[in-house]
Amino acid sequence: AQSVTQPDIHITVSEGASLELRCNYSYGATPYLFWYVQSPGQGLQLLLKYFSGDTLVQGIKGFEAEFKRSQSSFNLRKPSVHWSDAAEYFCAVGLYNQGGKLIFGQGTELSVKP
Amino acid sequence: DGGITQSPKYLFRKEGQNVTLSCEQNLNHDAMYWYRQDPGQGLRLIYYSQIVNDFQKGDIAEGYSVSREKKESFPLTVTSAQKNPTAFYLCASTPTGYTEAFFGQGTRLTVV
Numbered sequence: 199a200q201s202v203t204q205p206d207i208h209i210t211v212s213e214g215a216s217l218e219l220r221c222n223y224s225y226g227a228t229p230y231l232f233w234y235v236q237s238p239g240q241g242l243q244l245l246l247k248y249f250s251g252d253t254l255v256q257g258i259k260g261f262e263a264e265f266k267r268s269q270s271s272f273n274l275r276k277p278s279v280h281w282s283d284a285a286e287y288f289c290a291v292g293l294y295n296q297g298g299k300l301i302f303g304q305g306t307e308l309s310v311k312p
Numbered sequence: 313d314g315g316i317t318q319s320p321k322y323l324f325r326k327e328g329q330n331v332t333l334s335c336e337q338n339l340n341h342d343a344m345y346w347y348r349q350d351p352g353q354g355l356r357l358i359y360y361s362q363i364v365n366d367f368q369k370g371d372i373a374e375g376y377s378v379s380r381e382k383k384e385s386f387p388l389t390v391t392s393a394q395k396n397p398t399a400f401y402l403c404a405s406t407p408t409g410y411t412e413a414f415f416g417q418g419t420r421l422t423v424v
Contacts, residue, residue, distance in 0.1 A: 202354075244412045247412050
């Protein structure tokens with residue numbers, strides 16, 4: 199069965215430090231992968247997506263992610279975190295042979311220390 | 313501006329009552345989705361619709377119903393059969409099955 203795992207429930211980093219959020223997926227076919235961000239009580243905003251091609255993808259707000267097929271991973275990175283990056287982050291796999299539905303990880307809550 | 317509008321933002325329901333959550337989009341998207349979000353569980357798919365007058369159950373459809381009479385509207389009814397309805401509900405849409413989903417701002421439903 200398809201699944202997405204985000205091993206870290208909560209991460210705290212200092213402002214200006216680098217960030218890496220982990221995501222592992224289980225999917226038999228070529229995956230369509232996404233990272234979304236959610237502020238408290240709000241909807242989800244797309245940070246970046248991977249469909250095919252270059253395995254390093256750039257997104258908004260200075261985020262990037264790298265697709266590694268051999269490790270079934272799609273980790274999110276940012277070289278220097280800002281206080282406004284504090285939010286919850288979700289990794290997702292798109293199932294386009296099943297109506298385009300998304301399978302989400304459990305989410306990682308990011309806190310930023312001053 | 314184009315987008316997805318969910319209403320109301322907050323909803324309170326007494327046990328035993330049905331309640332309907334609204335989702336409207338003006339993006340001209342074909343597919344629409346309802347997800348439920350609970351703390352620590354990510355988002356789970358309730359129902360989805362790829363075309364008007366057609367919809368499919370997602371992973372947790374029990375206790376919910378939907379309709380798709382117009383392309384821009386996809387209301388979700390939480391029935392009294394839903395045993396634990398208190399949650400944050402998110403509506404989403406996509407123009408085709410091969411692009412990212414766009415999300416509304418959500419409705420927080422609380423059973424009192």
